[in-house]
Amino acid sequence: MQFRVLLHLCLLLAFAGQAVAETATKGKPSPVDGVPVAVAEQDAAVPAVAQPKAANRGKQAVRDGKTSLEELQRRPVDIAADRLEQDEQAGWYRAEGNVRVTSGPVSLLSDRVRVNPETEDVLAEGHVVLEGPEGILRGDRLAMNLGTGLGRLDGGSVFLRENNFHIAGDLIEKIGEKTYTVRRGTFTSCDGIDPDWHFSARDLKVTVDGYARGRHAFFYLGGLPVLYTPYILFPVKRERETGLLMSSFGYSQRRGTQISVPFYWAIARNQDATFYLDWLSELGLGKGIEYRYIFGQENAGEARYYHVSGTGGAGDRYAVEWDHVGPLPGGWIFTSDSEYVSSRDYWQDFGEVAGEYNKDKVDSTLTLGKGWRRINLTGQLRYSKDLQGDNDQTLQRLPEVRLDVLRQRIGQTAYSWELESSATYFWRREGIKGERLLLRPALSADWSLWDVFEIQPTIGYTERLYWTSNDGPGYEEKGLFDFSTRVSTRISRVYQPVDMRVERLRHSIEPDIRYEFVPNRDQSQLPEFDVRDRIDARNRISYGLVNRFVGRWSGEDGSPVYHEFLYLRLSQEYDIRESRRSLLDPTDEKRPFSSLRTEMILRPNAGTLLDLDFRYDPDAGRQRFSTFNLLGRYRDGRGNGIKAEYRYARNQVEYVDATLEFDLFRPVYLDYRHRYDLRDDEELEKALDLEYRSQCWSLFLTLRDREGDRSFMVTFELAGLGRVGSIGGSLGGGN
Template sequence: MYRILALLFFMLNVSIPLSATMLDVEADTIKKSGDRIEADGNVVVTGTGTVLNADYVVYDIHTEDLWASGGCRLFEEKGEMTAQTMYYNARRLDAHLENGSVFVYAEPMKISGESITRYGQDYYVGENIEYTPCLDDPPAWSMASSSLEIPVEGYAQVWHTRLLVRHVPVLYLPYLLYPAKLQRQSGLLFPQIGHGSDYGYRYGVPVYLVLGRSADMTITPMNLTKRGLLTTAQFRYRLDYAQSGEIYLESLRDKKGGDEAEGCLLDTIAERRWYVKAKHTGGPLTWDINLVSNEDYFRDIGSFYGQDQYWKTSSTDEDESDREDLISRMEWYTSGNGFSLSVSGQWKQNLAVEGDDKTFQEIPKLKARMNQRGLPYTPIKYSSEVSTTRVYSIDWIEAIKNNAQAEVSLPMSVNPYFTLRPYVEESYRDTFITDRRDVYADDKYREHWQKRGVSLTTALYSPRSASGWYHQVAPSASWAYKSRIGGNYDSSDSADIFPDILSGDDWEKAFDMQLSLDNYIRDKSGKSILDFRIGRKYSYITKDWEDFQARVRFAPCSWLSAKHTNSFGRQPFRSYATQEHSSELKLSDERGDEIYLSEEYNRLDTKLVLAGIKIALIWNFSARFEAEHDYTKRRYDFSRQGLTYDSQCWSIDLYRETKPATELGPRETTIYLTVSLLGLGDVIHTSQRKRGDLDINAFENTGN
């Protein structure tokens, strides 16, 4: 009787726990014979982190082997497998698929083929394999191979590989060897082949070197058929979670050195070209170094560092070829116990004027600061700062400049109504001219200044609305008097001056009143939906008001943002007029449509408008158009029209750019085409350029 009940249990029970690996088997029909369990019909085998679905499964409890057929689907923590027939070992994690596929979640990556075998989790072998990172069906692009062998932490070998686009072959490689390792490995990267009108054809093979767990280097010798051998090197490193950096170098001995230059500042092409870029962020010592060999470096063939930014979103964005200067900075900074110390330097290379020696330098600059602190047992606050720097101006004036400043204040608050803060600030500065002494009448200049002032601030809040919104008003007023100890400048005395070398050196007597009013409309979380600020300064010396300074920002929802700044005041023969203003407006939606408008105006010399639109079309296509118009010069600075296709695993960007003729060159029109594949980067980059009546073709093929 007990034997009959046990047999019925194995025949009809839909869940059988197996002690070896704690697997559960569920099916319409289950039979057990010795160490084997045979399940038929809607079979589900469940283990820790593993689920197998199939029509028919045979499970060996002793060896932990599973044979499955009919609609097999195996789910693991990192991926899943599907096949017509499947073998799986729960202990070793071996697997063999017939007419199946493997999908890895993290990549994503899908491998399908007639036969796929996995030994453990570190060795794959396959026949008639197709690989793709695309999730759509059919895949936008894939790679098909007759056979595949991938030892993880070794080198994968692939035979007879074809690149397919929508299952249409477009490229064939008889053999491919690449590292299939979890750790980075030194070796050769994808070759770089290209063509440019200024440098001819270029051929290069990047050499990748692993220098440690957190450092690597890429060296790329490239032959430019018209210009010579160009060598680039990029060293990258990371010291810890916060500190990282890179060093990038370019060097070329130009075969065209001495030839006439077109569209450049210099008359001839330089014989040597080099570019240095070094950057380090995080930690007490940071730097950003940018140096080029001559003023025309970016106007000639340009740099091979990074990728071009095609589309602009603001009229203040700058093209690389339009750079007027190149700034390098370095700073060491430390702080503690309310004190801070920094040692910094700055170098500005002028790219707009011929003559490489016309640079601006602040090397070095030392600054020490005591942050504001309270005087014990009193409400008095005090702070101080001292600095010294060696200055080399763009006019070749060399000097040592020292500054010292101390402030004492007595803030008084009447909560929750207002805060009153009177203060006194003492400032000392001197300048010692060490070179070009003929520019000024004296070599040494010293001054002592004092500033006395008081500020009054408050904040008012409205009751919250039913939705939690409220209005915040923050008016403020300040008065300040600043003068030089011993008498202010005498305009009739030509010797009564102070060298104006740095920006901000032009101090003068001031007695001002500053009024401002800030308004905020905030939602229930405190986020500003709309804010408006307006302020104005009155001078008791000139007895006149300066221009109003106004700013409005509006961001009520995710699809709309706007900003406007304006400087306006009284003008002759009219009540009020704008001196300068700028505006930005952006509209977007979930489909990917965008409309953006940027405007910049200065009464003296600037009137720019940048407008752009992006429209999402069908099948992941989108169209873009943008243009910038200079109303002062009465011409378009540029216009771009583009068509983009963007999907999960590849993208195409086709656009046309037109720039007007200038004193440095004729009108220029360029058509670009870029094709990017997920995992391979930009595999095609083509361009056709037309300058005046000359057509220039260019082709680049780059892999990452």
């Protein structure tokens, strides 16, 4: 039989709160007033309950929301043991045999426990296990002062839950509020008796929410030592912390042998930066920085810079990027989507995927805008760089100012008006420069016929005025009317499927027809800066038919969930101008009908997609498809997926792009991408990403093969340190 004793001491909560993770138990204390009772050694058959005298302990204020020592003193503690006695002269309480001390969520197990309520000393011996919300402490012998929280643990280990950090050693001493010293110790963020990796050090000092520092350290993979360092510094925190990140190495035909050493700087809670130092044997020394920030609640952005100092005949090259969005005083919004590179060689060297290494231009855009209900004012600076040829003739918009009035209803009528306007200065080093003022007011209506058909006619007038650097007239102008009208309707029916998750299924049919007219006017006297300077004549009818299947069911919280299973649209155009031109010249082949376009998006479930878009021309002979694009994607929600894409444009491109993601071979995870040019019968790109994922470390291998370059990259990641494996940082794309 066990004896149970209620004590008015802060035995375990103060010990657990300071020795394990320095966070005292929260909540209101439960004060109990007791009368001291001396307890002599009892016979096991006669249970007794004692409430010993409370000690005169010092008081501590509540800091950072933690419970004070005075509150902890009033919290009841329950002790269960095979044997309990009191030494009145020495002031000790002794508990022996299967001792369990509990208070709230904290418990202590040991063979023997002694407590002195006057000095606040506690001594536990034999199979000591202390468990609380913050972690677990195990050892052979524990000696600690409850008032200071300082003490020592012989032959033991400490586990910190929040950081998933394990410490073990011959002797662990707590010398400060959050600091431990360990003699001949080890540490790791892996779980298990035999962790996947750990560091050992002769002398180790660990600060919770700080660092683990040690001398003469060895790094072990399993039980095999693979690295020695005279000094180790390892973060013991979940928050961002300044320090070196894991290095990576690899080889590329274009870059040569490559080694990257990144350094992370936690500047403040709202700012951080990553610095890169890369050695590229074929190119030189790469230096880069990524700076991230958040100011206030909405001003956020990221700036990136990378520079390579060329060696061995290779020239210098650099790249700059700045992405930003945020409000300014007065309701203005400023955004930046800027990118600049010294030459096309940069992306050929550092671009990792299609769309990067084959870029033909880069754009830098700064935008300042403000909105007033349905009025938007926007100013923009846009600079473009042609990476394929001479950039001196590339037009720049420096600046462009736009004022747009969205559709505004006129009183209570069915009529609305809108305005599109812009003023642009086109500049380039060589060639015609000039300014253009563009105005397009428009009047539209929304009519309903028999509450079935929606009719939306629109008439607009586009006015363009130019001032150029030519020797001709001071300015040029050209106005042009345009007219369009759209007639549409919707027919739908709701079904109640049987034995399906879907509660309602709506099928809708939406036919529409649109007429557009723009007169044929000579515009050759106008300068040609962009597509707005040559407005094509139009006199055509377009018509389409849309089918939709939309399901509805109740979510977990009872709110309705909608999902579009199928979208199918058939459309075609009839060119009236083309039909009339053919009548004037009977020898011309009459082709007023455009290709028949089919668009279909099929989503049987959240992880499956089939997207089809093609144009079929029945009069084109053997090549009746002018375009054919097909995208299929499937994900099972467990990390496995496949994506396949086919792109075809008659006499232009034809290629396939497939991506596979597998976690079927755990702990090996595989991603593979393959792009192939069917038109020229050649490989475009092959990329394989392999990850061997252990419980607390990962090894990454990336293989890439594209035209002009083959490369591989190896990156190692330890739990808690993160992974950076892209040469050139994010400016180099890739990982």
